[in-house]
Amino acid sequence: MSNKKSTMDWLLMWAKPYKNTYILSVLFAIVGVFCGIAPYYGITRIILGLLQNNRELSYYFLWIGICAVLWVFRYLFHGISTSLSHKSTFAVIAEVRKQLTGKLVRLPMGYLMDTPSGTIKNIIVEKVDSIETSLAHILPEMTANLLGPTCIIIYLFVIDWRMALISLITVPIGFFCYAGMMKDYEVKFKNYVDANKHLNATAVEYINGIEVIKAFNQSAASYQKFSDAAKNAADSAINWMKGTQFYFAAAMSVFPAVLVGILPLGSYFYMKDSLTAETFILTIILSLGIMTPLITAMSYSDDLGKIRTVINDITGVLLEEDLSRPEIPVKLKDYNIEINNLSFAYKTTQVLENVSLSIPGDSVTAFVGPSGSGKSTIAKLIASLWEVPEATVFIGGTDIRRIPLEQLNSMIAYVSQDNYLFNDTVRNNIRMGNLSATDAEVEEAAKRSGCHEFILQLEKGYETIAGGAGGHLSGGERQRIAIARAMLKNAPIVILDEATAYTDPENEAVIQSAVAKLVKGKTLLVIAHRLSTVTDSDKIVVVNHGTIEAEGTHNQLLNSCKLYQDMWNAHVEAKDFGEVVA
Amino acid sequence: MIKIFKKFFDFSGKQKKRFYISLIVSLLHSVFEAMRIMGIAVVLQAIIEDNMSPATIWTSLIIMLVSIAGCAWTKNVTTMQQTIAGYTMCADRRVEIGERMKYMPMGYFNNNNLGHITSITTNTCENLQDIATRVILMYLQGMLTTIVVSVLLLFFDVRIGLVTIVGILVFLLLNHQMQKVSLKISPKKTSADIALVDAVLEYVQGITVVKSYNLVKQANKKVDSSIDEANNICYTLEKRFIPFMCAQTVLFKLFALLMVTLSVVFCLNGTMSLINALLMIISSFIVYGQLESAGMYSALLRIVDQSVDRISEIFETPVMDINGAEIQLENHHIKAEHVTFSYEDRKIINDVSFTIPEKTTTAIVGPSGGGKTTICNLISRFWDVDGGSITIGGKNVKDYTLNSLLSPLPVPF
Incomplete structure (x- = not known):
């Protein structure tokens, strides 16, 4: 089990390759801060000069000149410091993003199917972005802005320990106020986070579901839910503020008000002649230099709190368990598939229970069963979309956990209902099956899958851009392109998981015959809901409630399996009515 | 600034x-x-x-x-x-x-x-x-x-x-x-x-x-x-x-x-x-x-x-004509007249006319990509037609508020 790292640990780990740049950045910031403190001494000298009636102009111009030079250096160094810290931070951000994209490949595909792509994209793009504040700003600036006042106070101690102590009076009072803010912090913060999560969830539900919502006239109800969530989230933030804001305002006002001690008490000492004018004035001027950096430092404290949540989300993905597979390809005897006592649970549901099955190579096996029976899960596990227990699934006599993922992927062509096409030409999308295929081979695969004709009808034929942004291809069209892609791959095991769900009877026939020609010498697994498409299979497996109810040919099952009979009768009746195809 | x-x-x-x-x-x-x-x-x-x-x-x-x-x-x-x-x-x-x-x-x-x-x-x-x-x-x-x-x-x-x-x-x-x-x-x-x-x-x-x-x-x-x-x-x-x-x-x-x-x-x-x-x-x-x-x-x-x-x-995205009225339908006859519609450059519906009387069942069949779903979408105003018109109960669908239009029309997916 991985050891629990804290937010700081993660940030430091990510910053580590750029450690030197960061250290340099902090150093420049520190030097800059010192350059910013020295002018206060210069100003004091000028004031004292006036008090002592020094009429030498050159004296004043000297000190003014020194101050000017020091101020320029102060901000020059600040600029360099910021530049360095930003350079490394942007590099760190890029690195973390790449870690995430790399990680996604190693995760079981089931994780990706469960998590909305929008959520993952939000983590990779927006959440990682928010690291910038802490690393690029807080790291150098907070360090400098805390160091500055600290040095001033040390300097004060050197000059006059009483004044130094007096300047610290506001600290405990300030902390007291700050503590008042922390009361109930956990609870209120949690409320705020929850309210916002709920808001985001209802927003996603409303926006993504808008088609269904509108069609079923649920606009009013769903919209109400969303707008209530929006108002609620705003209220939770406002309530949180109401409780804590006063203390925060008090703290922000008290902390920097060091003069509240210095002025009266300093005057008292001055009256008693135990404090010189010089020291008194120097203290007053220096105290002006404590305020601004402290307030700047404190304004970052808010951001620090939020960073932890963000880092948790990022590390949540990075800490997910990889699908563990070896690297070196193994030699397989054949492409027979054996399933041995396979039980599989998905989250809290037991989906498969003790499934044992033998799928010989070079055959057609169909999986049928009611919705939710687990038939699709069997196929997904053979394709290694999720992790299976040891010694349960074998291909060619080898446990699939011992087969490298790349090798497994090249052996299996898995086509499901979800047919993602990329923002690329139709031709290139099909060519993904085999990058070295010629244009002619691509078109041949398209013909066999029944999509050649409609592709030619598209605006730019094969060069039309498919995918999210364009295309407007119908469900059936996308499906046939996906099947062409799979056919081009020419894999020894082909899994069609309700892959013809969207096709109409004409094209289904085309695909059927194409698939039939294609799978000579291969192992074909078909998960189907339309029984008439699989009656010719070498073996039909009836799956029900996560177990195998029966297996056999169509005729054998009609005679021996009640469930299959019922399903078949229902299917035939529907066909007699005339399927209504929308 | x-x-x-x-x-x-x-x-x-x-x-x-x-x-x-x-x-x-x-x-x-x-x-x-x-x-x-x-x-x-x-x-x-x-x-x-x-x-x-x-x-x-x-x-x-x-x-x-x-x-x-x-x-x-x-x-x-x-x-x-x-x-x-x-x-x-x-x-x-x-x-x-x-x-x-x-x-x-x-x-x-x-x-x-x-x-x-x-x-x-x-x-x-x-x-x-x-x-x-x-x-x-x-x-x-x-x-x-x-x-x-x-x-x-x-x-x-x-x-x-x-x-x-x-x-x-x-x-x-x-x-x-x-x-x-x-x-x-x-x-x-x-x-x-x-x-x-x-x-x-x-x-x-x-x-x-x-x-x-x-x-x-x-x-x-x-x-x-x-x-x-x-x-x-x-x-x-x-x-x-x-x-x-x-x-x-x-x-x-x-x-x-x-x-x-x-x-x-x-x-x-x-x-x-x-x-x-x-x-x-x-x-x-x-x-x-x-x-x-x-x-x-x-x-x-x-x-x-x-x-x-x-x-x-x-707030600059396209909206449909929202100045419709809550109309009580006398009948639900659907009539399409010379309807044309394209997705960007691709013409999907080309001069289609039909009448669907109320209280009847109509099946729309055809090869994949033919425009069956599109016609249904046009009736329920998921898009507006490019040319021609669709009327329900004698009134152009564009004249209805979306709510009054959609309430009699559940659309399966």
């Missing part, structure tokens, strides 16, 4: 009043803060005139306590107003987006722009509600306070006051330059951002396919190069602004030093009293303080501007 503020105030709708209140109270805050100078003045006076007494001690203490109390109170008020305004404003905007979506043509949506709208309704609004008010108000407060203090200084000593005001003008000039640079570069950043989002989305959505076809390396390379591209642009942008930011702050300090120099000179040649000179010198530290802090938020100002733009864009 004024454009950004105007844009923001328009955007804030009903919350405008709160922002104005916040601005005024923050002026008070500056007054309370400036009381420190009074406290210092009292003490300095006593030192100069050599009449330090318990009165001085008590006076300075009371002044400081009033200052702290006043600061705490005004800060509390402004922050509360800002928070309420910021969060309410964003909640209102979100709800308005939801409202608008009721009238957007369904055909407008595909997975990715739904994702875009979701992202704006969630992330962009979230960022905005947090920082927007803080940043805008810091800027405005900074400007206001500095102007007021400068005007006060004018009364104290015209010469110093003038110098202060010149300083503000130079700052505005510099800031204007910075905004010009920002306008030039920001579009590059925006398009790099969009490219990154698109690349990541495509990567994530397509990863199952990518993996099963063993095309991981290529896909990874593609998305990683988008990541690098975004990284480079971010840094380039930042680099361009850093000199401006430094120049801004150096500017303030140098002008402050100018104030100091002049005070010294005037004091020495007798045209300014000692106490005034000392006060001027100390004020020079404080007068630009607020504006300095505001200047540091320049980067965030750009982000606020962009966020407001992105949210406002949604």
Whole structure:
């Protein structure tokens, strides 16, 4: 089990390759801060000069000149410091993003199917972005802005320990106020986070579901839910503020008000002649230099709190368990598939229970069963979309956990209902099956899958851009392109998981015959809901409630399996009515 | 810069009043803060005139306590107003987006722009509600306070006051330059951002396919190069602004030093009293303080501007004719006359006419991609027809409100 790292640990780990740049950045910031403190001494000298009636102009111009030079250096160094810290931070951000994209490949595909792509994209793009504040700003600036006042106070101690102590009076009072803010912090913060999560969830539900919502006239109800969530989230933030804001305002006002001690008490000492004018004035001027950096430092404290949540989300993905597979390809005897006592649970549901099955190579096996029976899960596990227990699934006599993922992927062509096409030409999308295929081979695969004709009808034929942004291809069209892609791959095991769900009877026939020609010498697994498409299979497996109810040919099952009979009768009746195809 | 503020105030709708209140109270805050100078003045006076007494001690203490109390109170008020305004404003905007979506043509949506709208309704609004008010108000407060203090200084000593005001003008000039640079570069950043989002989305959505076809390396390379591209642009942008930011702050300090120099000179040649000179010198530290802090938020100002733009864009998406009426249907006969419809360049429905009498069952069949679903979508106004018309109960579907149209028409998927 991985050891629990804290937010700081993660940030430091990510910053580590750029450690030197960061250290340099902090150093420049520190030097800059010192350059910013020295002018206060210069100003004091000028004031004292006036008090002592020094009429030498050159004296004043000297000190003014020194101050000017020091101020320029102060901000020059600040600029360099910021530049360095930003350079490394942007590099760190890029690195973390790449870690995430790399990680996604190693995760079981089931994780990706469960998590909305929008959520993952939000983590990779927006959440990682928010690291910038802490690393690029807080790291150098907070360090400098805390160091500055600290040095001033040390300097004060050197000059006059009483004044130094007096300047610290506001600290405990300030902390007291700050503590008042922390009361109930956990609870209120949690409320705020929850309210916002709920808001985001209802927003996603409303926006993504808008088609269904509108069609079923649920606009009013769903919209109400969303707008209530929006108002609620705003209220939770406002309530949180109401409780804590006063203390925060008090703290922000008290902390920097060091003069509240210095002025009266300093005057008292001055009256008693135990404090010189010089020291008194120097203290007053220096105290002006404590305020601004402290307030700047404190304004970052808010951001620090939020960073932890963000880092948790990022590390949540990075800490997910990889699908563990070896690297070196193994030699397989054949492409027979054996399933041995396979039980599989998905989250809290037991989906498969003790499934044992033998799928010989070079055959057609169909999986049928009611919705939710687990038939699709069997196929997904053979394709290694999720992790299976040891010694349960074998291909060619080898446990699939011992087969490298790349090798497994090249052996299996898995086509499901979800047919993602990329923002690329139709031709290139099909060519993904085999990058070295010629244009002619691509078109041949398209013909066999029944999509050649409609592709030619598209605006730019094969060069039309498919995918999210364009295309407007119908469900059936996308499906046939996906099947062409799979056919081009020419894999020894082909899994069609309700892959013809969207096709109409004409094209289904085309695909059927194409698939039939294609799978000579291969192992074909078909998960189907339309029984008439699989009656010719070498073996039909009836799956029900996560177990195998029966297996056999169509005729054998009609005679021996009640469930299959019922399903078949229902299917035939529907066909007699005339399927209504929308 | 004024454009950004105007844009923001328009955007804030009903919350405008709160922002104005916040601005005024923050002026008070500056007054309370400036009381420190009074406290210092009292003490300095006593030192100069050599009449330090318990009165001085008590006076300075009371002044400081009033200052702290006043600061705490005004800060509390402004922050509360800002928070309420910021969060309410964003909640209102979100709800308005939801409202608008009721009238957007369904055909407008595909997975990715739904994702875009979701992202704006969630992330962009979230960022905005947090920082927007803080940043805008810091800027405005900074400007206001500095102007007021400068005007006060004018009364104290015209010469110093003038110098202060010149300083503000130079700052505005510099800031204007910075905004010009920002306008030039920001579009590059925006398009790099969009490219990154698109690349990541495509990567994530397509990863199952990518993996099963063993095309991981290529896909990874593609998305990683988008990541690098975004990284480079971010840094380039930042680099361009850093000199401006430094120049801004150096500017303030140098002008402050100018104030100091002049005070010294005037004091020495007798045209300014000692106490005034000392006060001027100390004020020079404080007068630009607020504006300095505001200047540091320049980067965030750009982000606020962009966020407001992105949210406002949604209100420019196409809407269907929303001026329909709640119509009671006499009958539900559906009639299509010479309907044509295209998706972008692709003509799907070409001069189609039909009548579907009410209370009958009609099956629409045909090869895949023929337009069956499209016709159903046109009847229920998921899109509007390009040519021809569809009527229900004798009335054109465009004349109905979407609600009254859809209530008799459940559409299966």
